[in-house]
Amino acid sequence: MYRKTISKRLLFFGMVLLMLLSAALAFTVLRKPRPAAFPKMSGPGLPAVSGLGKTLSVYQDLEQLEVLAQEVRHILSKKKLLEADSVLLKCRLHQIDSIYKRATAR
Known part of the structure; x- marks a missing residue:
């Protein structure tokens, strides 16, 4: 035992x-060791007249539009907007407008 x-x-x-x-x-x-993050593809390295260059620049614009839209949604979801929020909202909407103008100019 x-x-x-x-x-x-x-x-x-x-x-x-x-x-x-x-x-x-x-x-x-x-x-x-931790693996490095995937490298970002740079669109400006290719000429914008080539098919791949245009595709990459459109993709980058879409990514930027999505981020800006999320920021605008976040600002608008607040119950009360401060002056800083109004300035930030105006800036983000201006950026969105410039991306749309650049896209229609192509």
């Missing part, structure tokens, strides 16, 4: 020791 208890305790502490050793190795020796 006494021998059975010792072997269970020894097995338990051995298991805990191996888990601690595994955690220590995982966070020190076996750690891999």
Whole structure:
């Protein structure tokens, strides 16, 4: 009986020791560097007259429009607008308007 208890305790502490050793190795020796984020594609590198250059510039404009639209929605969702909100809203709407004008000029 006494021998059975010792072997269970020894097995338990051995298991805990191996888990601690595994955690220590995982966070020190076996750690891999974080992968870099995907590189952003730059549209201005290609001439705007080429098909791919136009496509990339339109895509960038659409991304920018989506971000601006989210900011405008966020500002308009407030119950009370401050003067700073009004100025920011006017600026964002002007940016959206300039993107639309640039898109229709193509």
